[in-house]
Amino acid sequence: MVHGTHNAQDDSRNDSILISINDELFKRNEAKISVFDSGYLVGDGVWEALRLHNGVLVFLEDHFKRLWQSAKTVGMSLPFTKEELTNRVWKIINANNMTDGVHVRIMITRGIKKTPSQDPRLTILGPNVVIIPEYKKASKDSKEKGISLFTSTIRRGSPDYLDPRLNCHSKLHEVQALIQAIEAGADEALMLDVNGFVSTCNATNFFIVKDGEVWTSTGKYCMNGITRAKVIEVCSSNNIPCKEKDFSLFDVYGADEAFVTGTFGGLTPVTKIDGRTIGEGGFGKMTRKLSHLYEELIETNVKHG
Template sequence: MTDHVTTHQAEEDARNESVLIWVNGQLKPRAQAMVSVFDSGFMLGDGVWEGLRLYDGRWSFLDEHMDRLFEAAKAIDLDIGMDRHGVISALLETQEANGMVTDAHARLMVTRGVKSRPFQHPSLSRQGPTVVIIMEHSQPKIPRPIRLATVPHLRGLPMTQDPKLNSHSKLNCILACIAAEKAGADEALMLDVHGFVNTTNACNFFIVRKGAVWTSTGDYCMNGITRQKVIDLCRANAIPVFERNFSLVDTYGADEAFLTGTFGAQTPVGSIDGRAIGDGQMGPITKRLRALYKDLVTS
Protein backbone atom coordinates (compact mmCIF):
# COMPACT_ATOMS: atom_id res chain seq x y z
CA MET A 1 0.00 0.00 0.00
CA THR A 2 1.21 3.47 -0.78
CA ASP A 3 0.09 5.49 2.24
CA HIS A 4 1.11 3.21 5.08
CA VAL A 5 1.75 5.08 8.32
CA THR A 6 2.96 3.98 11.73
CA THR A 7 2.35 5.16 15.26
CA HIS A 8 6.03 6.12 15.45
CA GLN A 9 6.13 8.16 12.24
CA ALA A 10 8.04 11.40 12.69
CA GLU A 11 9.08 14.51 10.81
CA GLU A 12 12.36 14.12 8.95
CA ASP A 13 15.15 15.88 10.85
CA ALA A 14 18.64 16.12 9.37
CA ARG A 15 20.13 16.71 12.82
CA ASN A 16 19.62 13.05 13.62
CA GLU A 17 22.46 12.09 11.27
CA SER A 18 24.95 13.65 13.67
CA VAL A 19 23.53 12.63 17.05
CA LEU A 20 25.77 11.16 19.70
CA ILE A 21 24.73 7.84 21.22
CA TRP A 22 25.59 6.71 24.74
CA VAL A 23 27.17 3.24 24.73
CA ASN A 24 28.45 1.89 28.05
CA GLY A 25 29.57 5.26 29.33
CA GLN A 26 30.92 6.68 26.07
CA LEU A 27 29.24 9.09 23.68
CA LYS A 28 29.79 7.92 20.12
CA PRO A 29 28.81 9.24 16.69
CA ARG A 30 25.92 7.36 15.18
CA ALA A 31 28.09 5.46 12.69
CA GLN A 32 30.41 4.27 15.46
CA ALA A 33 27.77 3.30 18.03
CA MET A 34 27.95 -0.48 17.92
CA VAL A 35 27.62 -3.53 20.14
CA SER A 36 29.19 -6.95 19.83
CA VAL A 37 27.63 -9.72 17.74
CA PHE A 38 27.99 -11.74 20.95
CA ASP A 39 25.78 -9.31 22.86
CA SER A 40 22.89 -11.13 24.50
CA GLY A 41 20.44 -8.54 23.25
CA PHE A 42 21.44 -9.10 19.64
CA MET A 43 21.78 -12.82 20.01
CA LEU A 44 18.71 -13.65 22.12
CA GLY A 45 16.64 -10.54 22.73
CA ASP A 46 17.75 -10.75 26.36
CA GLY A 47 17.19 -7.28 27.77
CA VAL A 48 14.72 -4.55 28.73
CA TRP A 49 14.19 -1.01 27.52
CA GLU A 50 12.30 2.23 28.01
CA GLY A 51 11.15 4.91 25.58
CA LEU A 52 11.14 8.45 26.95
CA ARG A 53 9.96 11.77 25.55
CA LEU A 54 11.46 15.23 26.11
CA TYR A 55 9.02 18.15 26.34
CA ASP A 56 10.19 21.68 27.08
CA GLY A 57 13.40 20.63 28.81
CA ARG A 58 11.89 17.83 30.91
CA TRP A 59 11.69 14.08 30.41
CA SER A 60 8.02 13.34 30.87
CA PHE A 61 7.14 11.04 33.77
CA LEU A 62 10.79 10.20 34.34
CA ASP A 63 10.18 8.66 37.77
CA GLU A 64 7.57 6.27 36.36
CA HIS A 65 9.88 5.23 33.53
CA MET A 66 12.73 4.58 35.95
CA ASP A 67 10.42 2.57 38.19
CA ARG A 68 9.36 0.42 35.26
CA LEU A 69 12.93 -0.06 34.00
CA PHE A 70 14.30 -1.20 37.36
CA GLU A 71 11.29 -3.42 38.06
CA ALA A 72 11.71 -5.09 34.66
CA ALA A 73 15.44 -5.59 35.25
CA LYS A 74 14.73 -7.16 38.61
CA ALA A 75 12.08 -9.41 37.06
CA ILE A 76 14.60 -10.87 34.59
CA ASP A 77 17.41 -10.94 37.20
CA LEU A 78 19.50 -8.37 35.32
CA ASP A 79 21.86 -6.04 37.17
CA ILE A 80 21.88 -2.75 35.26
CA GLY A 81 25.24 -1.89 36.79
CA MET A 82 24.09 1.63 37.70
CA ASP A 83 21.69 2.95 40.26
CA ARG A 84 18.73 5.13 39.40
CA HIS A 85 20.80 8.32 39.70
CA GLY A 86 23.44 6.90 37.36
CA VAL A 87 20.90 6.03 34.66
CA ILE A 88 19.30 9.48 34.86
CA SER A 89 22.74 11.12 34.73
CA ALA A 90 23.56 9.17 31.56
CA LEU A 91 20.26 10.29 30.02
CA LEU A 92 20.94 13.95 30.87
CA GLU A 93 24.53 13.70 29.64
CA THR A 94 23.30 12.41 26.28
CA GLN A 95 20.66 15.13 26.10
CA GLU A 96 23.22 17.87 26.82
CA ALA A 97 25.75 16.45 24.36
CA ASN A 98 23.13 16.60 21.63
CA GLY A 99 21.83 20.05 22.58
CA MET A 100 18.25 18.79 22.90
CA VAL A 101 15.63 20.88 24.69
CA THR A 102 12.27 19.60 23.41
CA ASP A 103 10.65 17.24 20.90
CA ALA A 104 13.20 14.50 21.44
CA HIS A 105 12.81 10.78 22.00
CA ALA A 106 15.17 8.47 23.86
CA ARG A 107 15.33 4.70 23.71
CA LEU A 108 17.19 3.45 26.78
CA MET A 109 18.23 -0.18 26.38
CA VAL A 110 19.87 -2.61 28.80
CA THR A 111 20.94 -6.11 27.83
CA ARG A 112 22.65 -8.86 29.81
CA GLY A 113 25.81 -8.02 27.90
CA VAL A 114 28.42 -9.83 25.84
CA LYS A 115 28.38 -13.63 25.98
CA SER A 116 31.48 -15.79 26.06
CA ARG A 117 29.85 -18.33 23.71
CA PRO A 118 26.81 -18.13 21.42
CA PHE A 119 24.37 -20.01 23.64
CA GLN A 120 21.39 -19.26 25.82
CA HIS A 121 22.47 -19.71 29.43
CA PRO A 122 22.70 -16.33 31.22
CA SER A 123 25.89 -17.38 33.01
CA LEU A 124 27.66 -16.99 29.66
CA SER A 125 27.15 -13.21 29.93
CA ARG A 126 30.22 -12.52 32.04
CA GLN A 127 31.25 -8.96 31.16
CA GLY A 128 28.34 -7.11 32.71
CA PRO A 129 25.41 -5.38 31.06
CA THR A 130 25.33 -3.39 27.85
CA VAL A 131 23.61 -0.02 28.24
CA VAL A 132 22.73 2.11 25.21
CA ILE A 133 20.82 5.39 24.92
CA ILE A 134 19.68 6.37 21.42
CA MET A 135 18.36 9.93 21.36
CA GLU A 136 16.74 11.58 18.36
CA HIS A 137 15.08 14.85 17.47
CA SER A 138 11.56 13.58 16.93
CA GLN A 139 8.29 15.36 16.20
CA PRO A 140 5.35 12.99 15.64
CA LYS A 141 3.82 13.27 12.16
CA ILE A 142 0.80 11.06 11.62
CA PRO A 143 -1.07 12.40 8.58
CA ARG A 144 -4.37 10.61 9.20
CA PRO A 145 -6.09 8.38 11.74
CA ILE A 146 -4.53 4.92 12.05
CA ARG A 147 -6.08 1.86 10.38
CA LEU A 148 -6.07 -1.33 12.46
CA ALA A 149 -6.56 -4.97 11.52
CA THR A 150 -7.27 -7.76 13.97
CA VAL A 151 -4.62 -10.48 13.77
CA PRO A 152 -4.37 -14.05 15.08
CA HIS A 153 -1.34 -13.28 17.24
CA LEU A 154 -2.29 -12.96 20.91
CA ARG A 155 -0.90 -11.15 23.91
CA GLY A 156 -0.19 -14.24 25.95
CA LEU A 157 -0.25 -15.54 29.47
CA PRO A 158 2.24 -14.27 32.05
CA MET A 159 3.83 -17.72 32.35
CA THR A 160 4.88 -17.67 28.69
CA GLN A 161 6.17 -14.12 28.39
CA ASP A 162 4.46 -11.56 30.55
CA PRO A 163 3.07 -8.82 28.25
CA LYS A 164 3.81 -6.27 30.97
CA LEU A 165 7.53 -6.83 30.46
CA ASN A 166 9.11 -4.26 28.13
CA SER A 167 11.64 -6.74 26.81
CA HIS A 168 13.84 -6.83 23.73
CA SER A 169 12.02 -9.99 22.64
CA LYS A 170 9.39 -8.35 20.40
CA LEU A 171 8.98 -11.01 17.70
CA ASN A 172 5.36 -11.74 18.62
CA CYS A 173 4.47 -8.08 18.14
CA ILE A 174 6.53 -7.82 14.96
CA LEU A 175 4.70 -10.79 13.45
CA ALA A 176 1.41 -9.17 14.42
CA CYS A 177 2.48 -5.94 12.73
CA ILE A 178 3.45 -7.83 9.56
CA ALA A 179 0.08 -9.58 9.50
CA ALA A 180 -1.73 -6.24 9.83
CA GLU A 181 0.31 -4.65 7.07
CA LYS A 182 -0.43 -7.58 4.74
CA ALA A 183 -4.12 -7.05 5.54
CA GLY A 184 -3.82 -3.43 4.37
CA ALA A 185 -3.67 -1.82 7.81
CA ASP A 186 -1.11 0.26 9.67
CA GLU A 187 -0.99 -1.61 12.96
CA ALA A 188 -2.30 -4.82 14.50
CA LEU A 189 -5.15 -5.07 16.97
CA MET A 190 -4.33 -8.00 19.25
CA LEU A 191 -6.74 -9.99 21.40
CA ASP A 192 -6.02 -11.64 24.72
CA VAL A 193 -6.13 -15.37 25.43
CA HIS A 194 -9.89 -15.16 26.09
CA GLY A 195 -10.68 -13.41 22.81
CA PHE A 196 -11.23 -9.96 24.32
CA VAL A 197 -9.78 -6.85 22.67
CA ASN A 198 -6.47 -6.04 24.27
CA THR A 199 -3.83 -3.84 22.68
CA THR A 200 -2.01 -3.20 19.43
CA ASN A 201 1.43 -4.48 18.54
CA ALA A 202 3.02 -1.20 19.71
CA CYS A 203 0.48 0.78 21.76
CA ASN A 204 -2.29 0.51 24.30
CA PHE A 205 -5.83 0.68 22.96
CA PHE A 206 -8.96 2.60 24.02
CA ILE A 207 -12.47 2.99 22.70
CA VAL A 208 -15.18 5.54 23.49
CA ARG A 209 -18.83 4.49 23.70
CA LYS A 210 -21.59 6.96 24.59
CA GLY A 211 -19.16 9.33 26.28
CA ALA A 212 -17.38 6.65 28.32
CA VAL A 213 -13.80 5.55 27.78
CA TRP A 214 -13.05 1.82 27.78
CA THR A 215 -9.73 0.01 27.83
CA SER A 216 -8.71 -3.55 28.61
CA THR A 217 -8.43 -4.92 32.13
CA GLY A 218 -4.66 -4.51 31.86
CA ASP A 219 -4.06 -8.19 32.58
CA TYR A 220 -2.51 -8.95 29.18
CA CYS A 221 -1.16 -5.62 27.96
CA MET A 222 1.91 -3.51 28.49
CA ASN A 223 1.66 -1.53 31.73
CA GLY A 224 1.76 1.68 29.71
CA ILE A 225 2.64 4.89 31.48
CA THR A 226 0.66 7.00 29.00
CA ARG A 227 -2.20 4.50 29.35
CA GLN A 228 -2.31 5.09 33.10
CA LYS A 229 -2.07 8.88 32.66
CA VAL A 230 -5.12 8.81 30.36
CA ILE A 231 -7.07 6.75 32.91
CA ASP A 232 -6.04 9.20 35.64
CA LEU A 233 -7.02 12.20 33.49
CA CYS A 234 -10.45 10.70 32.86
CA ARG A 235 -11.02 10.19 36.57
CA ALA A 236 -9.84 13.70 37.41
CA ASN A 237 -12.04 15.33 34.75
CA ALA A 238 -15.35 13.50 35.21
CA ILE A 239 -14.95 11.38 32.08
CA PRO A 240 -16.31 7.88 32.81
CA VAL A 241 -13.54 5.32 32.33
CA PHE A 242 -13.64 1.54 32.60
CA GLU A 243 -10.91 -1.11 32.62
CA ARG A 244 -12.92 -4.07 31.42
CA ASN A 245 -13.23 -7.00 29.05
CA PHE A 246 -14.86 -6.06 25.75
CA SER A 247 -15.21 -7.71 22.36
CA LEU A 248 -14.73 -6.85 18.72
CA VAL A 249 -18.50 -6.32 18.51
CA ASP A 250 -18.19 -3.57 21.14
CA THR A 251 -15.20 -2.17 19.29
CA TYR A 252 -16.75 -2.00 15.84
CA GLY A 253 -19.68 -0.07 17.31
CA ALA A 254 -17.52 2.44 19.18
CA ASP A 255 -17.93 6.17 18.62
CA GLU A 256 -14.16 6.73 18.82
CA ALA A 257 -10.96 4.76 19.27
CA PHE A 258 -7.42 5.85 20.02
CA LEU A 259 -4.01 4.48 20.93
CA THR A 260 -1.67 5.60 23.69
CA GLY A 261 2.10 5.53 23.87
CA THR A 262 5.07 7.60 24.96
CA PHE A 263 5.89 8.71 21.42
CA GLY A 264 2.50 9.50 19.92
CA ALA A 265 0.61 10.32 23.16
CA GLN A 266 -2.95 9.76 21.90
CA THR A 267 -3.27 8.63 18.27
CA PRO A 268 -6.75 8.50 16.71
CA VAL A 269 -7.97 5.31 15.02
CA GLY A 270 -10.03 5.74 11.85
CA SER A 271 -10.98 2.17 11.01
CA ILE A 272 -10.72 -1.37 12.32
CA ASP A 273 -10.99 -4.38 9.99
CA GLY A 274 -12.35 -2.09 7.27
CA ARG A 275 -15.10 -0.68 9.50
CA ALA A 276 -15.07 3.06 10.09
CA ILE A 277 -14.99 4.02 13.76
CA GLY A 278 -17.42 6.91 14.23
CA ASP A 279 -16.91 9.20 11.25
CA GLY A 280 -13.36 7.92 10.74
CA GLN A 281 -11.80 11.07 12.20
CA MET A 282 -10.56 12.12 15.61
CA GLY A 283 -13.50 12.30 17.99
CA PRO A 284 -14.32 14.91 20.65
CA ILE A 285 -13.31 12.79 23.67
CA THR A 286 -9.96 11.97 22.03
CA LYS A 287 -9.43 15.68 21.30
CA ARG A 288 -10.23 16.58 24.89
CA LEU A 289 -7.88 13.95 26.29
CA ARG A 290 -5.09 15.10 23.95
CA ALA A 291 -5.50 18.66 25.27
CA LEU A 292 -5.59 17.50 28.89
CA TYR A 293 -2.50 15.34 28.34
CA LYS A 294 -0.62 18.20 26.68
CA ASP A 295 -1.38 20.39 29.67
CA LEU A 296 -0.14 17.64 31.96
CA VAL A 297 3.23 17.18 30.25
CA THR A 298 3.90 20.90 29.81
CA SER A 299 2.74 22.12 33.23
Protein backbone atom coordinates (compact mmCIF):
# COMPACT_ATOMS: atom_id res chain seq x y z
CA MET A 1 0.00 0.00 0.00
CA VAL A 2 1.16 3.51 -0.82
CA HIS A 3 2.39 5.37 2.26
CA GLY A 4 2.41 9.15 2.28
CA THR A 5 0.44 12.31 2.99
CA HIS A 6 -2.28 11.34 0.49
CA ASN A 7 -2.83 7.84 1.86
CA ALA A 8 -6.59 7.60 2.46
CA GLN A 9 -8.75 5.11 4.27
CA ASP A 10 -10.55 2.76 1.88
CA ASP A 11 -14.20 3.67 1.32
CA SER A 12 -16.40 1.55 -0.97
CA ARG A 13 -18.88 4.43 -1.35
CA ASN A 14 -16.48 6.01 -3.85
CA ASP A 15 -17.23 3.22 -6.34
CA SER A 16 -20.66 4.69 -7.05
CA ILE A 17 -20.10 8.44 -6.76
CA LEU A 18 -21.35 10.95 -9.31
CA ILE A 19 -18.90 13.35 -10.96
CA SER A 20 -19.67 16.78 -12.42
CA ILE A 21 -18.42 17.67 -15.91
CA ASN A 22 -19.52 21.14 -17.03
CA ASP A 23 -22.41 20.93 -14.55
CA GLU A 24 -23.67 17.59 -15.94
CA LEU A 25 -23.58 14.58 -13.62
CA PHE A 26 -22.00 11.27 -14.62
CA LYS A 27 -21.39 7.95 -12.90
CA ARG A 28 -17.74 7.45 -11.99
CA ASN A 29 -17.07 4.88 -14.72
CA GLU A 30 -18.84 7.02 -17.32
CA ALA A 31 -17.11 10.34 -16.54
CA LYS A 32 -14.97 11.18 -19.57
CA ILE A 33 -13.50 14.20 -21.31
CA SER A 34 -12.16 14.74 -24.84
CA VAL A 35 -8.60 13.82 -25.83
CA PHE A 36 -8.51 17.33 -27.36
CA ASP A 37 -8.91 18.92 -23.92
CA SER A 38 -6.21 21.51 -23.19
CA GLY A 39 -5.39 19.92 -19.86
CA TYR A 40 -4.73 16.53 -21.44
CA LEU A 41 -2.82 17.95 -24.40
CA VAL A 42 -0.50 20.46 -22.72
CA GLY A 43 -1.35 20.61 -19.02
CA ASP A 44 -3.18 23.90 -19.58
CA GLY A 45 -5.41 24.14 -16.56
CA VAL A 46 -5.74 25.16 -12.92
CA TRP A 47 -7.21 23.31 -9.96
CA GLU A 48 -8.29 23.55 -6.33
CA ALA A 49 -8.98 21.04 -3.57
CA LEU A 50 -11.49 21.53 -0.75
CA ARG A 51 -12.66 19.57 2.25
CA LEU A 52 -16.28 19.13 3.26
CA HIS A 53 -16.38 18.94 7.04
CA ASN A 54 -19.65 18.67 8.96
CA GLY A 55 -21.60 20.20 6.10
CA VAL A 56 -19.20 23.10 5.49
CA LEU A 57 -16.67 23.63 2.70
CA VAL A 58 -13.72 24.61 4.87
CA PHE A 59 -11.83 27.82 3.99
CA LEU A 60 -13.82 28.13 0.75
CA GLU A 61 -13.09 31.85 0.34
CA ASP A 62 -9.33 31.27 0.60
CA HIS A 63 -9.41 28.41 -1.91
CA PHE A 64 -11.47 30.33 -4.44
CA LYS A 65 -9.27 33.40 -4.09
CA ARG A 66 -6.31 31.19 -5.02
CA LEU A 67 -8.24 29.58 -7.88
CA TRP A 68 -9.21 32.90 -9.44
CA GLN A 69 -5.65 34.19 -9.02
CA SER A 70 -4.31 31.09 -10.79
CA ALA A 71 -6.77 31.53 -13.66
CA LYS A 72 -5.80 35.19 -14.07
CA THR A 73 -2.12 34.28 -14.01
CA VAL A 74 -2.48 31.90 -16.97
CA GLY A 75 -4.79 34.26 -18.84
CA MET A 76 -7.89 32.09 -18.46
CA SER A 77 -11.20 33.93 -18.32
CA LEU A 78 -13.73 32.16 -16.10
CA PRO A 79 -17.27 32.71 -17.46
CA PHE A 80 -18.90 32.24 -14.07
CA THR A 81 -18.79 33.86 -10.65
CA LYS A 82 -17.49 32.39 -7.41
CA GLU A 83 -21.09 32.06 -6.28
CA GLU A 84 -22.00 30.14 -9.44
CA LEU A 85 -19.07 27.76 -9.04
CA THR A 86 -19.99 27.30 -5.37
CA ASN A 87 -23.48 26.30 -6.49
CA ARG A 88 -22.00 23.76 -8.89
CA VAL A 89 -19.92 22.27 -6.10
CA TRP A 90 -22.94 21.99 -3.81
CA LYS A 91 -25.00 20.48 -6.63
CA ILE A 92 -22.64 17.51 -6.98
CA ILE A 93 -22.16 17.18 -3.22
CA ASN A 94 -25.93 17.07 -2.66
CA ALA A 95 -26.42 14.68 -5.57
CA ASN A 96 -24.09 12.29 -3.75
CA ASN A 97 -25.81 12.91 -0.38
CA MET A 98 -22.47 13.89 1.14
CA THR A 99 -22.12 15.76 4.43
CA ASP A 100 -18.71 14.96 5.97
CA GLY A 101 -15.28 13.46 5.35
CA VAL A 102 -15.24 14.50 1.70
CA HIS A 103 -12.38 15.76 -0.47
CA VAL A 104 -13.50 17.85 -3.45
CA ARG A 105 -11.20 18.34 -6.44
CA ILE A 106 -12.05 21.15 -8.89
CA MET A 107 -10.21 21.11 -12.22
CA ILE A 108 -10.62 23.83 -14.83
CA THR A 109 -8.92 23.60 -18.22
CA ARG A 110 -8.87 26.16 -21.01
CA GLY A 111 -11.12 23.88 -23.03
CA ILE A 112 -11.30 21.81 -26.21
CA LYS A 113 -8.69 22.44 -28.93
CA LYS A 114 -9.29 22.31 -32.68
CA THR A 115 -6.07 20.33 -32.98
CA PRO A 116 -3.19 19.33 -30.66
CA SER A 117 -1.33 22.58 -30.01
CA GLN A 118 -0.11 24.90 -27.28
CA ASP A 119 -1.78 27.89 -28.93
CA PRO A 120 -4.74 29.08 -26.79
CA ARG A 121 -6.26 30.69 -29.89
CA LEU A 122 -7.03 27.20 -31.18
CA THR A 123 -9.38 26.59 -28.26
CA ILE A 124 -12.85 26.14 -29.74
CA LEU A 125 -14.91 25.31 -26.65
CA GLY A 126 -14.43 25.90 -22.96
CA PRO A 127 -13.39 26.18 -20.29
CA ASN A 128 -14.05 22.64 -19.04
CA VAL A 129 -14.90 22.27 -15.36
CA VAL A 130 -14.63 18.89 -13.65
CA ILE A 131 -15.60 18.42 -9.99
CA ILE A 132 -14.76 15.14 -8.26
CA PRO A 133 -16.04 14.67 -4.69
CA GLU A 134 -14.75 11.59 -2.87
CA TYR A 135 -15.10 10.17 0.60
CA LYS A 136 -11.49 10.57 1.71
CA LYS A 137 -10.08 10.66 5.19
CA ALA A 138 -6.37 10.64 5.84
CA SER A 139 -5.12 7.36 7.26
CA LYS A 140 -4.60 7.77 11.00
CA ASP A 141 -1.94 5.06 10.96
CA SER A 142 0.03 6.89 8.27
CA LYS A 143 -0.27 10.16 10.17
CA GLU A 144 0.94 8.68 13.45
CA LYS A 145 3.75 6.82 11.72
CA GLY A 146 4.92 9.93 9.90
CA ILE A 147 6.66 10.07 6.54
CA SER A 148 10.22 10.00 5.24
CA LEU A 149 11.58 12.49 2.71
CA PHE A 150 14.40 12.44 0.19
CA THR A 151 15.94 15.66 -1.11
CA SER A 152 15.45 15.68 -4.87
CA THR A 153 17.85 17.14 -7.40
CA ILE A 154 14.80 18.67 -9.12
CA ARG A 155 14.58 22.29 -7.98
CA ARG A 156 11.54 24.43 -7.38
CA GLY A 157 11.43 26.83 -10.29
CA SER A 158 12.02 30.54 -10.43
CA PRO A 159 8.90 32.76 -10.71
CA ASP A 160 10.07 34.01 -14.11
CA TYR A 161 9.37 30.70 -15.87
CA LEU A 162 6.80 28.80 -13.74
CA ASP A 163 5.87 30.46 -10.49
CA PRO A 164 5.71 27.75 -7.79
CA ARG A 165 2.71 29.50 -6.27
CA LEU A 166 0.63 28.70 -9.35
CA ASN A 167 -1.81 25.82 -8.77
CA CYS A 168 -1.67 24.49 -12.32
CA HIS A 169 -1.95 21.12 -14.06
CA SER A 170 1.69 21.23 -15.18
CA LYS A 171 3.17 19.04 -12.42
CA LEU A 172 5.73 16.94 -14.27
CA HIS A 173 8.72 18.39 -12.42
CA GLU A 174 7.05 17.48 -9.11
CA VAL A 175 6.33 13.97 -10.39
CA GLN A 176 10.01 13.65 -11.33
CA ALA A 177 11.01 14.73 -7.83
CA LEU A 178 8.63 12.21 -6.27
CA ILE A 179 9.94 9.40 -8.49
CA GLN A 180 13.47 10.16 -7.29
CA ALA A 181 12.29 9.98 -3.68
CA ILE A 182 10.43 6.72 -4.19
CA GLU A 183 13.43 5.14 -5.93
CA ALA A 184 15.57 6.24 -2.97
CA GLY A 185 13.20 4.44 -0.60
CA ALA A 186 11.43 7.52 0.78
CA ASP A 187 7.75 8.41 0.82
CA GLU A 188 7.89 11.88 -0.71
CA ALA A 189 10.35 14.46 -2.01
CA LEU A 190 11.84 17.53 -0.35
CA MET A 191 12.68 20.21 -2.91
CA LEU A 192 15.18 23.06 -2.75
CA ASP A 193 14.79 26.45 -4.41
CA VAL A 194 17.01 27.88 -7.14
CA ASN A 195 19.42 29.20 -4.48
CA GLY A 196 19.79 25.89 -2.65
CA PHE A 197 17.55 26.76 0.29
CA VAL A 198 14.77 24.45 1.42
CA SER A 199 11.55 25.29 -0.40
CA THR A 200 8.72 22.77 -0.16
CA CYS A 201 7.83 19.16 -0.91
CA ASN A 202 6.50 17.75 -4.16
CA ALA A 203 2.86 17.99 -2.99
CA THR A 204 2.92 19.61 0.46
CA ASN A 205 4.54 22.52 2.29
CA PHE A 206 7.43 21.92 4.67
CA PHE A 207 8.14 23.16 8.21
CA ILE A 208 10.76 22.48 10.85
CA VAL A 209 10.78 23.14 14.60
CA LYS A 210 14.03 24.40 16.06
CA ASP A 211 14.59 25.55 19.66
CA GLY A 212 10.90 26.27 20.17
CA GLU A 213 10.53 28.18 16.91
CA VAL A 214 8.63 27.11 13.82
CA TRP A 215 10.41 27.71 10.50
CA THR A 216 9.14 27.55 6.94
CA SER A 217 10.47 28.92 3.68
CA THR A 218 10.08 32.54 2.59
CA GLY A 219 7.20 31.63 0.31
CA LYS A 220 8.98 32.91 -2.81
CA TYR A 221 9.59 29.46 -4.25
CA CYS A 222 6.97 27.26 -2.61
CA MET A 223 3.35 26.33 -3.19
CA ASN A 224 0.82 28.91 -2.07
CA GLY A 225 -0.61 26.48 0.48
CA ILE A 226 -3.83 27.32 2.31
CA THR A 227 -2.95 24.97 5.17
CA ARG A 228 0.54 26.50 5.30
CA ALA A 229 -1.03 29.94 5.72
CA LYS A 230 -3.38 28.64 8.43
CA VAL A 231 -0.49 27.14 10.41
CA ILE A 232 1.31 30.48 10.28
CA GLU A 233 -1.94 32.10 11.41
CA VAL A 234 -2.43 29.81 14.43
CA CYS A 235 1.20 30.34 15.43
CA SER A 236 0.63 34.09 15.43
CA SER A 237 -2.63 33.89 17.39
CA ASN A 238 -1.10 31.56 19.99
CA ASN A 239 2.20 33.41 20.49
CA ILE A 240 4.28 30.64 18.92
CA PRO A 241 7.35 32.09 17.15
CA CYS A 242 7.05 31.35 13.43
CA LYS A 243 9.61 32.52 10.90
CA GLU A 244 9.37 32.58 7.11
CA LYS A 245 13.05 32.52 6.20
CA ASP A 246 15.81 30.98 4.14
CA PHE A 247 17.30 27.86 5.70
CA SER A 248 19.31 24.94 4.39
CA LEU A 249 19.62 21.19 4.86
CA PHE A 250 22.18 22.01 7.57
CA ASP A 251 19.29 23.38 9.66
CA VAL A 252 16.91 20.60 8.63
CA TYR A 253 19.16 17.71 9.67
CA GLY A 254 19.56 19.28 13.11
CA ALA A 255 15.89 20.16 13.59
CA ASP A 256 13.95 19.06 16.67
CA GLU A 257 10.88 18.25 14.59
CA ALA A 258 9.67 18.49 11.00
CA PHE A 259 6.23 18.29 9.43
CA VAL A 260 4.40 18.92 6.18
CA THR A 261 1.03 20.54 5.55
CA GLY A 262 -1.73 20.06 2.99
CA THR A 263 -5.48 20.37 2.57
CA PHE A 264 -6.02 16.62 2.58
CA GLY A 265 -3.76 15.48 5.43
CA GLY A 266 -3.54 18.62 7.56
CA LEU A 267 -0.24 18.31 9.47
CA THR A 268 1.84 15.16 9.01
CA PRO A 269 5.09 14.57 10.93
CA VAL A 270 8.33 13.90 9.07
CA THR A 271 10.47 11.28 10.80
CA LYS A 272 13.39 10.90 8.40
CA ILE A 273 15.05 13.01 5.73
CA ASP A 274 17.75 11.58 3.48
CA GLY A 275 18.08 8.65 5.87
CA ARG A 276 18.66 10.88 8.90
CA THR A 277 16.24 10.65 11.83
CA ILE A 278 14.69 14.01 12.66
CA GLY A 279 14.45 14.72 16.39
CA GLU A 280 13.14 11.63 18.15
CA GLY A 281 11.76 10.23 14.92
CA GLY A 282 8.09 10.54 15.82
CA PHE A 283 5.13 12.86 16.20
CA GLY A 284 6.75 15.78 18.02
CA LYS A 285 5.10 17.84 20.76
CA MET A 286 5.02 21.07 18.77
CA THR A 287 3.72 19.32 15.65
CA ARG A 288 0.94 17.70 17.65
CA LYS A 289 0.07 21.01 19.32
CA LEU A 290 -0.12 22.80 15.98
CA SER A 291 -2.18 19.96 14.54
CA HIS A 292 -4.73 20.38 17.35
CA LEU A 293 -4.78 24.17 16.89
CA TYR A 294 -5.32 23.75 13.15
CA GLU A 295 -8.22 21.35 13.79
CA GLU A 296 -9.72 23.87 16.21
CA LEU A 297 -9.45 26.53 13.51
CA ILE A 298 -11.39 24.24 11.16
CA GLU A 299 -14.09 23.74 13.79
CA THR A 300 -14.35 27.51 14.24
CA ASN A 301 -14.72 27.89 10.47
CA VAL A 302 -17.46 25.25 10.49
CA LYS A 303 -19.37 27.01 13.30
CA HIS A 304 -19.33 30.26 11.33
CA GLY A 305 -19.80 28.41 8.03
